[in-house]
Amino acid sequence: MKFFNRKSSQDDVSQDEHIEGERLEAVQSFSKAILPVIACGAGLFSDGYINNVIGSVSTVLSYQYPKTYASSTAKKYVGDIAFAGTVVGQLAFGWLADHWSRTNSLLVSTVILIVFTALAAGSYYHGDEVGMFNILTAWRFFVGIGIGGEYPAGSVACAESTGELKKGSRNLWFIMFTNTMIDWGFVIGAFVPYVVAAACHNEHYGTIWRTSLGIGVVFPLVLFVLRLRLKEPEEFTRNSMKYAKTPYLLVLRFYGLRLFVVSLIWFIYDFSAYSFGIYSSTILANIYDSSAAPLTTVFGWNTVINLFYIPGTMLGAPVSDWLGPRYALALGVTLQAVVGFIMAGDYGSLSTPGKVGAFAVVYGIFLALGELGPGNNIGLIAAKTCATGVRGRYYGIAAAVGKIGAFVGTWVFPYIIAAGGDSDKLQAQYPFYVSSSLCVLSAALALFCLPHIGQDTITYEDARFRAYLESHGYDTRQLGLKKGESLDSIEAVGAGETKA
Known part of the structure; x- marks a missing residue:
């Protein structure tokens, strides 16, 4: 009996060791697969940070130079000129990502971002304020150009890398290291000026805005080191058009309508999201009376509002796996439209100084639902609804149209506000009416004009596109990288190599 128990105990130990070994192997496999997803996608943090911090920087400049800044043409451009640069970067790096290299394109865009962010923080022109x-x-x-490269190179490589992850969570991890990173960038971009302003006791304005901009260099520096270890994604090695002539007419016939719909939804989303993000501190300053409220008060409430992006994107991420990106997007914008109409209708009472807390909560919910919907899913849809050979350009065009929407929004919103006439209530209500109406349009486009996106859509799209090209006489043997450029195996993370 004792012998039997002893043997049973030994078997149990052996089985336990086997199970523990499988668990350890699974953890190691996940860590190898997730690192490229992080490295490729996380650079979008800089997009959120740099585009949100400039709203606070502009506020500080208006405090520091109340006459010259208000009257200078730079005030009109300093907030949204990065959008123009981003469009250039998205289109240029979209082509480079397809015809040169995913990883090398990422490294170049990161260097551009680091250098010009540092130069922006140190802007000086011999004491001439307007020149500065x-x-x-x-x-x-030029900072915008660096940010633009993160979209077609980084997000595309991130989407391709999620194919190495377990089915059922691939959309979640893509979102966590793309849109969620943008949203954390928005939050940190609001919080840093608050901390710096508090440290400066709401004085030393030059220190506040320069430090707030300069901190934007830190994250891309860290990411640059991580990206030095990346290899090309396997999907890219098999289906790249780096050495093949792109049949643009066939591509346009096959993907033209789909690209138009994706681009239009992205345009609508950025039109509202970035405009509201940039104007949030201005809205709060108006509620609080900017002449009386200290910077820490305005920036503090701005941080609170931006925090609502986080539950929207993080709690919404698994929804994209449960429902699929198309239905998750439609659900988010529909709920956002409802909240937007309610907020517009009751803005008069919400916007009083005594109810700024209620205003922040309702406005925050409005922003959070936008993240659950198009914020999380439009980039995912753009990355997974076309073939690998043209994915960089397809994604770059869609993202560029989105950024044009953001650029247009920052210019159009003042006119929408002005349409309210002398009524402060109507001036604030109109943007929410417009945005909520556009949300309804986005939901319809997603439901009726977009395809289903599953866990293996990238592989499916590559096969579908190859079959289409072959049916039109295109030699698909041209696709893929040369033998020496492909990645046949994954090395240990400790050896300093990961698979992208």
Whole structure:
């Protein structure tokens, strides 16, 4: 009996060791697969940070130079010139990502981002205030180019890398390291000026805005080191058009309508999201009376509002796996439209100084639902609804149209506000009416004009596109990288190599 128990105990130990070994192997496999997803996608943090921090920087500049900044043309451009640079970067790096390299394109865009963010923070022009504003504007254009490269190179490689992850959570992890990173960038971009302003006791305005901009260099520096270890994604090695002539006419016939719908939804989303993000501190300053409220008060409430992006994107991420990106997007924008109409109708009571807390909560819910919907899913849809050979350009065009929407929104919103006439209530209500109406349009487009996106859509799209090209006489043997450029195996993370 004792012998039997002893043997049973030994078997149990052996089985336990086997199970523990499988668990350890699974953890190691996950860590190898997730690192490229993080490295490729997380650079979008800089998009959120840099585009949100400039709203606070503009507020500080208006405090520091109340006459010259308000009257300078730079005030009109410093906030949104990065959008123009981003469009250039998205289109340029979309082509480079397809015809050169996913990883090398990422490294170049990261260097551009680091260099010009540092230059923007150090903007100076021999004591000439207007000259300094113009220099700041110029540097931010090039910062935008660096940000633009993160979309077609980084997000595309991130989407391709999720194919190495377990089915059922691939959309979640893509979202966590793309849109969620943008949203954390928005939050940190609001919080840093608050901390710096508090440290400066709401004085030393030059220190506040320069430090707030300069901190934007830190994250891409860390990411640059991580990206030095990346290899090309396997999907890219098999289906790249780096050495093949792109049949643009066939591509347009096959993907033209789909690209138009994806681009239009992205345009609508950025039109509202970035405009509201940039104007949030201004809205709060108006509620609080900017002449009386200290910077820490305005920036503090701005941080609270931006925090609502986080539950929207993080709690919404698994919904994209449960329902699929198309239905998750439609659900988010439909709920956002409802909240937006309610907020517009009751804005008069919400916007009083005594109810700024209620205003922040309702406005925050409005923003959070936008993240659950198109915020999380439009980039995912763009990355997974076309074939690998043209994915960089397809994604770059869609993202560029989105950024054009953001650019247009920052210019159109003042006119929408002005349409309210002398009524402060109507001036604030109109943007919410417009945005909520556009949400309804986005829901319809997603439901009726987009395809289903599953866990293996990237592989399916590559096969479908190959079959289409072959049916039109295109030699698909041209696709893929040369043998020496492909990645046949994954090395240990400790050896310094990961698979992208």
